[in-house]
Amino acid sequence: MRESNRLAEIWPPDSEDAVWPDSTFDGIIIARCLAFIADLAVILVLLIAASLVFGILGILSFGLLWPGAALTPLLVIAYFTFTLGGRYSATPGMRWQGIELRAWNGNRPGYLQAFLQTLLFYVTVTVGTVLVLLVPFFNKRRRCLHDYLCGTVFIRSGI
Template sequence: MTTSAPLQTADARPVAYEPLSDPRLYEGVLSRRVLAFCVDFAVVLTLTAAASVVIFFLGIVTLGLAWLLYGGVFPAMAILYSGATLGGDRAATWGMRLTGLTCRLQDGTRPGFMIAAAHVVFLYVSITFLTPFVLLVGLFTQRKQLLHDLVLSTLFVDRGRLEGRGV
């Protein structure tokens, strides 16, 4: 006695709808990302200033030893801010929330803390070593991804349209 498996043809593939493939999700994303970056940069500078005051007083207590932390205070604040906000439940920094953007991975899930922290590190490294002209990559990619987005497989989309509120 033999059992046979059901026959499957090439046309019997399940067709899945990928919501992140809709081109309307990416309309106006690049210009809003620039504005979001400016807002986020101001927030990180404010956090850096606050942390610098704390480091100053710690330096007095530690006879200047804590002042060695000044060199890493901006990168630390940027990583913590991006990791906490971009890696959080809303998957957006404060600037992105203001401009109506959200981040998703290629499979549609939200990024975690590590991906969000790596995202800000790759952003600053790519801009520093490859000049800001590296941002022009976004003009030539279908989903308006920048170089660091391509490396990390992240997508930035219109939050309203993703949630079904867009026109």
């Protein structure tokens, strides 16, 4: 019974007594966009390096290791999972923009929640195209669809 009372205290997260003041979300949309572009640049460098490594290994192994190049998309998932679930709860692009990912209880997300955040981002954008990215324009916490689905929010760092 105590557990259900505790849940009632923190749910729903969009209530007026939520963890963060509204100013925490000022400029979050543009910061997320710029951070994602910066992260794409980092990922591009990583993918080019991985492709070169697998290309060289493929030549040295007479083609036996070329199928390993099919694993390079996992690099993208690993990049976001380990940076969002890590010490700073932010990718390098997000740190540059001064934002970080938090769970609704205010804690930093673990690796499982960071993986879920990453996976849901790519699934919702693939299925719903750009329309799912319009969601933050219609809520005061500026949360995207995948943020709602995995119980996370992006905030300004240091809050």
